[in-house]
Amino acid sequence: MKKHVKYNPSRIPPQKKMLTSDQVTALRPFPEFHTSTSSFAALGLAVCPSLNLLVTSSFVRDTLSVWKLPDEMVAKLSFVCFLGGAGSLGSPVRMQFDFHYRSLSGYLAFTPASKTTCPLLLVSDNGHAAVHMIDVVKRSHVGYIAPPGSIAQPRGVAACSTLPLVAVSAWKSAHCSDNVVILYQYSARGTWEKMRVIEAGFVTNPRGLRFSREGSSICVADCGNHRASMFHVADGGFVRHIATGLTNASDVEEVEGGWLVACSGSHTVEFVSDGPAGGGGGRFHLGKVDVHGSGDNDFLHPVVLATVPGFGLAVFDHDGCVRMFSPPDVIAMWRNMSRYRI
Secondary structure (H helix, E strand, O other): OOOOOOOOHHHOOOOOOOOEHHHHHOOEEOHHHOEEOOOOOEEEEEEEOOOOEEEEEEOOOOEEEEEEOOOOOOOOOEEEEEEEOOHHHOOOHHHOOOOOOOOOOOOEEEOOOOOOOOOOEEEEEOOOOEEEEEEOOOOEEEEEEEOOOOOOOEEEEEEOOOOOEEEEEEOOOOOOOOOEEEEEEEOOOOOEEEEEEEOOOOOOOEEEEEEOOOOOEEEEEEHHHOEEEEEEOOOOOEEEEEEEOOOOEEEEEEEEOEEEEEEOOOOEEEEEEOOOOOOOOOEEEEOEOOOOOOOOOEOOOEEEEEEEOOOEEEEEEOOOEEEEEEOHHHHHHHHHHHHHHO
16 A cells, blocks of 8 residues: 655745746756656646645546655656545545546646645536645545535636635636636635635636736636736736737746746647736747647647746646656756666
8 A cells, every 4th residue: 555645844845946937948858757647638737846746637537646756766756646536446525526527627736835734735626616625645635715516617726825815717618707717815714715706808718827926916828818817816907918829728837037828729838938018028839839749848738837846847738648848957967866876
C-alpha cells in the first residue's frame, strides 16, 4: 500500500520567484519529465511546491491522480495515489466526483501554504454543482467552497495567495446570461460566502482563471470571446484585455513581465508580455501548431498550465500528458545529476 504524503509546516520552502519573461522565451521541452497520466479527456492540473505534489484530473474516470514532483532521487513524476471514483476505489460518497464528460469541469487549484494549515485542493464538480475542498495529505474531504447544488456548472477555480479569496468560473451554455465569474470570501463565521459576481456580458464561456500576484485583480481565459481579460477584485470592474485573437483560450498563468495562455484550438501556449492597456505587449508561443502532437514540444489541445518552482512550466493536454518545459540551464543541471547518480 502506498504511504500517505507527510506534511511538515516547519519545512515550507520560501516563496520562489516567478518565471521571468527571459526564462519563458528560453523554455525548452524536457522529454525526460513528460508523463502520460492515462487520463484521456483530462482537464485539471495543480501544483503544490510545499507538499512537493502535482495533481491531475480526468473527467472520463471522475478521479484525481496525485503525483510526487521530481527530486534529487527520482527525476520524474512518481504516481502516489488516486482520489475519487466509485466502486473498486472505495472513495467516500463526498469524494465521488461527477465531472461530466465534455462539460469542462474538474479544474483544480491549491490554497496557499502557511505555518498553521496544510494547503487544500479545490476541485470544481459540474455534476454535483459544487466546489470541493480536499486534504490531499490525509486523502479526505474537508468541506466545500460551494456546497452541492449551490453553483450552476462550475468550470475553472483559483485561490488567491494573499487574501482568503477563491474565484470560480461558471456557465451552463454558450452566449447565455449565466456566463459568470463568482468570487468567494472566507468569513469571520468560518464559512465561504459569495462576495461578488462578474456578470455576463463581460465573459463568454470563461474557463481557467488566476488571481494576480498581489491579489488585486483576476485574469480570466475568456474562451468564447477569444481573449484573456483582467478584472478588479474589489468591484468586479473591467481592467483590460491581456490578449485578443486567441483560439480557444483555456487557462492562464502569471509570470514576471506577462501572462501565459493555453490555447487549445491553436495547439499552442502563448506568452503575452505586459504592455499598454487593451493591446498587450509582445507575443511568443511555445509548441508547434501540429494536431498530431508527436514531437517533444508539440501540444494536442493544451488545456491547463502550472509553473513548477525549480523546473519551469507544466502543460496538461487533452490526451492526459503532462509536458514539462524548462530553461536550458535547468535541463543541463538535471541531466548532469542523472549521469552522476548512474
